[in-house]
Amino acid sequence: MTETTTAPKQGFIEKLNGPWHERALWVYLTIVIVHWVEHLFQAAQIWILGMPRPQALGALGYVFPWLVKSEVMHFTYAVLMFIGLVLLRRGFHGTAKSWWTASLVIQGWHLFEHTLLLVQATVGQNLFGSPVPTSVLQQFVPRPELHLLYNFAVFVPMIVAMWLHTRPDQADVNQCSCADAPMRVGQTGLTGA
Amino acid sequence: MYARRLLGVSTAAFLALGLATPVLAHGDHDARPLARDLGAGPHRISLWQVYPDASTAMTPHLIVMFDGEASTPPADDVAVTVNATPMAVVPSTTTANGLETTDGVVEGDVLTVAISDGTQTWRLDPVIVPPPPTSMLPMSELIYSSIFLTFATAIWMARRTARAWRRPAVRATPATPAT
Numbered sequence: 001m002t003e004t005t006t007a008p009k010q011g012f013i014e015k016l017n018g019p020w021h022e023r024a025l026w027v028y029l030t031i032v033i034v035h036w037v038e039h040l041f042q043a044a045q046i047w048i049l050g051m052p053r054p055q056a057l058g059a060l061g062y063v064f065p066w067l068v069k070s071e072v073m074h075f076t077y078a079v080l081m082f083i084g085l086v087l088l089r090r091g092f093h094g095t096a097k098s099w100w101t102a103s104l105v106i107q108g109w110h111l112f113e114h115t116l117l118l119v120q121a122t123v124g125q126n127l128f129g130s131p132v133p134t135s136v137l138q139q140f141v142p143r144p145e146l147h148l149l150y151n152f153a154v155f156v157p158m159i160v161a162m163w164l165h166t167r168p169d170q171a172d173v174n175q176c177s178c179a180d181a182p183m184r185v186g187q188t189g190l191t192g193a
Numbered sequence: 194m195y196a197r198r199l200l201g202v203s204t205a206a207f208l209a210l211g212l213a214t215p216v217l218a219h220g221d222h223d224a225r226p227l228a229r230d231l232g233a234g235p236h237r238i239s240l241w242q243v244y245p246d247a248s249t250a251m252t253p254h255l256i257v258m259f260d261g262e263a264s265t266p267p268a269d270d271v272a273v274t275v276n277a278t279p280m281a282v283v284p285s286t287t288t289a290n291g292l293e294t295t296d297g298v299v300e301g302d303v304l305t306v307a308i309s310d311g312t313q314t315w316r317l318d319p320v321i322v323p324p325p326p327t328s329m330l331p332m333s334e335l336i337y338s339s340i341f342l343t344f345a346t347a348i349w350m351a352r353r354t355a356r357a358w359r360r361p362a363v364r365a366t367p368a369t370p371a372t
Binding site for chain 1: 223224225229239241243244256258260285287288289291325326328329330332333335336339340342343346347350353354357358
């Protein structure tokens with residue numbers, strides 16, 4: 001007769017960075033990639049297809065132009081991205097955590113810029129004498145380039161962190177199953193605990 | 194517990210109301226200055242090119258900004274010409290201290306602006322619309338490498354996601370014999 005060990009009761013954050021970390025990471029990455037593809041699509045329209053900037057609305061923007069035009073939509077995504085980076089950070093260790101933190105810091109600045117844009121759109125007063133809402137670094141780099149760069153700068157360290165985090169040598173360090181070996185169908189000798 | 198839930202619902206309702214207004218606010222527009230800090234009598238004028246959407250047509254409008262002023266003079270007192278052709282101006286939809294043309298201007302157009310207060314008229318020197326700004330970055334290379342990276346990541350993600358869902362959500366531990 002055998003017994004199985006039972007895990008102590010965990011809170012939501014512990015579960016999110018423990019047993020749920022692997023699934024949560026992939027769900028989060030799916031959302032990030034969908035958004036990133038939309039930015040890439042818009043960039044390709046401008047710099048590869050040579051479309052005029054006002055007409056380069058991305059893929060969804062063709063069907064729902066207001067999506068591209070809404071400051072709230074951009075702000076909401078930036079908040080969700082930031083929350084995801086904060087909530088899932090505890091599950092990372094070592095170098096992977098450093099890369100994830102780098103992504104978090106860059107997204108923090110990105111969120112600050114979107115907050116500035118939303119506040120301007122809300123109160124109807126724009127910074128730097130501009131006729132439209134504008135952000136700090138937009139004084140030096142036009143908006144499509146700037147936000148493509150922001151998303152690129154957040155995306156790359158995030159992927160590096162996830163790649164390092166899921167390496168097999170991290171299995172002993174992690175509290176989650178992200179780096180565990182693949183489970184074979186019908187594998188015996190393992191029980192959920 | 195009840196008070197906390199009530200506070201949460203109230204906060205959410207307040208935020209929803211607060212955010213309802215700017216949902217339709219203009220966003221993701223780029224505006225570029227064509228000329229700034231031009232003197233016209235008592236006014237400081239900036240000329241901007243901005244990209245508002247009007248139904249399905251999008252044209253780069255011209256905005257005449259009255260810097261540091263809460264509002265603009267009446268539109269009838271501001272005369273804008275593009276290549277010597279008079280253009281109608283209306284209050285801007287994006288800023289209170291700007292007047293906006295209803296047609297676009299393109300590279301090479303010659304703009305003139307005259308402002309009158311009924312007794313005097315001030316004319317700005319003609320401004321030629323400059324070419325669109327060129328990017329400082331190698332954008333094509335950046336985009337192609339990003340597409341490759343994203344494609345590779347998506348494949349990796351699909352494989353790992355399938356793998357993640359095949360295993361239990363809780364980490365499996367080896368069974369330990371009873372002692």
